[in-house]
Amino acid sequence: MKIGFIGLGIMGRPMAGHLVRAGHEVTGYDLSPVDFEGAFAGSVAEAVRDADVVITMLPADPQVEAVFPEISANARQDALYIDFSTITPQTAQKLAQQWKRTLDAPVSGGEKGAIDAVLSIMAGGSAADFAAAEPVFAAVGRTYRLVGGPGSGQYVKAANQLVVGGAYALLAEAIVLMEAAGVDAAAGLDVLAGGLAASRILDLKRTSMLARDFRPGFRIDLHHKDMGIVLDAARGAGVAVPMGALTAQLVAAARAQGYGGLDHSALLKVVEGLSR
Ligand code: NAD
Numbered sequence: 001m002k003i004g005f006i007g008l009g010i011m012g013r014p015m016a017g018h019l020v021r022a023g024h025e026v027t028g029y030d031l032s033p034v035d036f037e038g039a040f041a042g043s044v045a046e047a048v049r050d051a052d053v054v055i056t057m058l059p060a061d062p063q064v065e066a067v068f069p070e071i072s073a074n075a076r077q078d079a080l081y082i083d084f085s086t087i088t089p090q091t092a093q094k095l096a097q098q099w100k101r102t103l104d105a106p107v108s109g110g111e112k113g114a115i116d117a118v119l120s121i122m123a124g125g126s127a128a129d130f131a132a133a134e135p136v137f138a139a140v141g142r143t144y145r146l147v148g149g150p151g152s153g154q155y156v157k158a159a160n161q162l163v164v165g166g167a168y169a170l171l172a173e174a175i176v177l178m179e180a181a182g183v184d185a186a187a188g189l190d191v192l193a194g195g196l197a198a199s200r201i202l203d204l205k206r207t208s209m210l211a212r213d214f215r216p217g218f219r220i221d222l223h224h225k226d227m228g229i230v231l232d233a234a235r236g237a238g239v240a241v242p243m244g245a246l247t248a249q250l251v252a253a254a255r256a257q258g259y260g261g262l263d264h265s266a267l268l269k270v271v272e273g274l275s276r
Helices: 012-021 044-048 061-074 089-098 110-115 127-140 152-180 185-194 200-210 220-237 242-259 264-274
Strands: 002-006 025-029 053-056 080-083 102-104 119-124 141-148
Touching (some): 002 044, 012 025, 044 061, 053 061, 061 089, 080 127, 089 102, 089 119, 102 152, 110 119, 119 127, 141 152, 152 220, 152 264, 185 200, 220 242
Parallel strands (some): 002 053, 080 102, 119 141
């Protein structure tokens, strides 16, 4: 397929590379020049012209809303539009009203999941468009499901970020507790990882968190954006998420304390600060 790929950052660049290796003809665009396996276009218009599939992987709602008019003005009317970005369900629904074939398809799995092509993808849209997008999803992900109509993918992503943020906060508290008590925290986390407390976050991040290595990965700024989406989505769905609200405040504190550019595991710095 011919694919126009807008947003070649931490996630988009490796994803676009996998699409090239899967045999697709990928033309990419980003505000800053990026070296990737496909062709780099001079504009959004140039990247999406003639494309069968148009993809965006941009930071947040404002960037997606800024790029969309240039997509809709230049893409083929029958092109499939897949937005992999994490944005609000409301914006995703608005885009679906403006473009016939739209899937909101946010991802989970982090930079490593993008590099290893094992992302989890939660898609909202029609069954026919989901089926048409399967070759794309198969090239960048391992688990992909249609979870409902337009915006549904973003609701599932909000649920995902609720769990991920909360897990980081609790892991940070576990580290602070063990270190303060003078026990071997590394050995302690090995044991947690082998029992009921096991998690993917514990597997991937326990060594770097103990070493206070907070290079992103997924930036606190983006998780702050996502916790806003979580609270907004919960309000829209008419439910209370008290643990989510608490996590959102810890993430907000991390950002306020100047850690916005660090990995979201830097929640540890905030939790440490509470007991210093
Ligand atoms: P990023 O900031 O590394 O990449 C975004 C890219 O979009 C940047 O290269 C930027 O230059 C480009 N961009 C911004 N505005 C643009 C415009 N108007 N036109 C063209 N390009 C533009 O962010 P990322 O980490 O790749 O995240 C992208 C999305 O994926 C976000 O919504 C994020 O929440 C989500 N996400 C990220 C991760 C992760 O671990 N990094 C995991 C899951 C989901």
